[in-house]
Amino acid sequence: xxxxxxxxxxxxxxxxxxxxxxxxxxxxxxxxxxxxxxxxxxxxxxxxxxxxxxxxxxxxxxxxxxxxxxxxxxxxxxxxxxxxxxxxxxxxxxxxxxxxxxxxxxxxxxxxxxxxxxxxxxxxxxxxxxxxxxxxxxxxxxxxxxxxxxxxxxxxxxxxxxxxxxxxxxxxxxxxxxxxxxxxxxxxxxxxxxxxxxxxxxxxxxxxxxxxxxxxxxxxxxxxxxxxxxxxxxxxxxxxxxxxxxxxxxxxxxxxxxxxxxxxxxxxxxxxxxxxxxxxxxxxxxxxxxxxxxxxxxxxxxxxxxxxxxxxxxxxxxxxxxxxxxxxxxxxxxxxxxxxxxxxxxxxxxxxxxxxxxxxxxxxxxxxxxxxxxxxxxxxx
Numbered sequence: 001x002x003x004x005x006x007x008x009x010x011x012x013x014x015x016x017x018x019x020x021x022x023x024x025x026x027x028x029x030x031x032x033x034x035x036x037x038x039x040x041x042x043x044x045x046x047x048x049x050x051x052x053x054x055x056x057x058x059x060x061x062x063x064x065x066x067x068x069x070x071x072x073x074x075x076x077x078x079x080x081x082x083x084x085x086x087x088x089x090x091x092x093x094x095x096x097x098x099x100x101x102x103x104x105x106x107x108x109x110x111x112x113x114x115x116x117x118x119x120x121x122x123x124x125x126x127x128x129x130x131x132x133x134x135x136x137x138x139x140x141x142x143x144x145x146x147x148x149x150x151x152x153x154x155x156x157x158x159x160x161x162x163x164x165x166x167x168x169x170x171x172x173x174x175x176x177x178x179x180x181x182x183x184x185x186x187x188x189x190x191x192x193x194x195x196x197x198x199x200x201x202x203x204x205x206x207x208x209x210x211x212x213x214x215x216x217x218x219x220x221x222x223x224x225x226x227x228x229x230x231x232x233x234x235x236x237x238x239x240x241x242x243x244x245x246x247x248x249x250x251x252x253x254x255x256x257x258x259x260x261x262x263x264x265x266x267x268x269x270x271x272x273x274x275x276x277x278x279x280x281x282x283x284x285x286x287x288x289x290x291x292x293x294x295x296x297x298x299x300x301x302x303x304x305x306x307x308x309x310x311x312x313x314x315x316x317x318x319x320x321x322x323x324x325x326x327x328x329x330x331x332x333x334x335x336x337x338x339x340x341x342x343x344x345x346x347x348x349x350x351x352x353x354x355x356x357x358x359x360x361x362x363x364x365x366x367x368x369x370x371x372x373x374x375x376x377x378x379x380x381x
Contacts, residue, residue, distance in 0.1 A: 017049035036061035041069040065124040067139040099128035135246035194271040204250035218255035
């Protein structure tokens with residue numbers, strides 16, 4: 001959710017909503033309200049204010065009722081779980097034909113409930129009657145309720161008016177900055193939620209059979225016998241999900257993949273990332289500890305490059321007590337020497353000289369004759 005404006009009023013009625021919407025209209029210079037949708041818990045003041053807000057000839061904004069509040073009012077009169085489930089099914093349907101089929105099922109159970117829902121206005125609470133311009137299919141106002149219930153908002157309500165407004169303003173500023181940084185770190189060009197929905201539609205598209213009718217028109221059939229029409233030129237599908245959400249539906253994804261194109265390019269600009277981050281633009285760190293990539297380490301003990309003091313062989317020789325105990329069977333498994341064999345200091349010195357620069361190596365001449373540099377001794381118990 002992206003909060004844009006807030007106000008403090010005595011009560012939510014027509015006068016307060018008209019005052020708020022007038023200021024919103026002036027600040028945002030709204031010329032066409034057809035792209036705006038307002039959702040509330042069936043407040044009559046908002047609906048009355050919206051009707052008289054814009055000039056004649058300009059389409060008024062869409063006013064939606066929260067389906068959860070509608071369900072509560074419905075359940076007070078009709079205490080039937082089957083009717084309540086059918087109410088949510090009718091609200092989620094995206095085509096008028098499917099919506100009418102569910103409403104006929106409600107009518108067969110209780111005709112009074114059928115008439116009550118029709119009187120509530122399906123264009124307020126059912127996706128089948130929602131406009132397609134806003135690219136939003138939200139049925140409930142849970143985001144607003146969740147925003148109003150945050151700790152920062154609740155803590156600010158107990159303060160005087162000016163202090164309360166200042167605290168809310170600071171909270172919104174910090175919230176927007178945090179979300180802006182998270183958007184910059186997106187690996188994809190679309191929102192994470194949109195990417196999840198798109199991936200789900202890709203999986204469902206595997207069961208569809210697209211048939212090309214023209215350059216951009218496709219007929220898509222699913223495994224259940226359903227038939228849909230997808231127009232890639234106008235970004236329209238007969239199921240209406242693509243138009244409502246701005247995200248290609250499974251039928252459109254099947255046609256897009258048949259055309260060998262990327263479905264991401266067919267996502268509406270509103271669910272997409274606002275802009276690309278330039279190469280010279282600063283990106284916030286994603287971890288507290290900086291990466292040590294491309295950094296050559298120098299040992300603080302011996303001064304050699306390529307290792308640190310903790311992994312230094314010379315340091316391990318001098319402070320053997322600090323080293324963790326090794327597996328007693330490791331040497332026996334990785335060497336042909338017997339289990340009771342040990343390596344003399346010549347081995348350690350040779351290993352040390354192998355990693356030290358030639359200028360710092362110390363010549364070593366074993367007291368015995370031969371070419372080998374490893375001496376073993378057996379300890380008898």
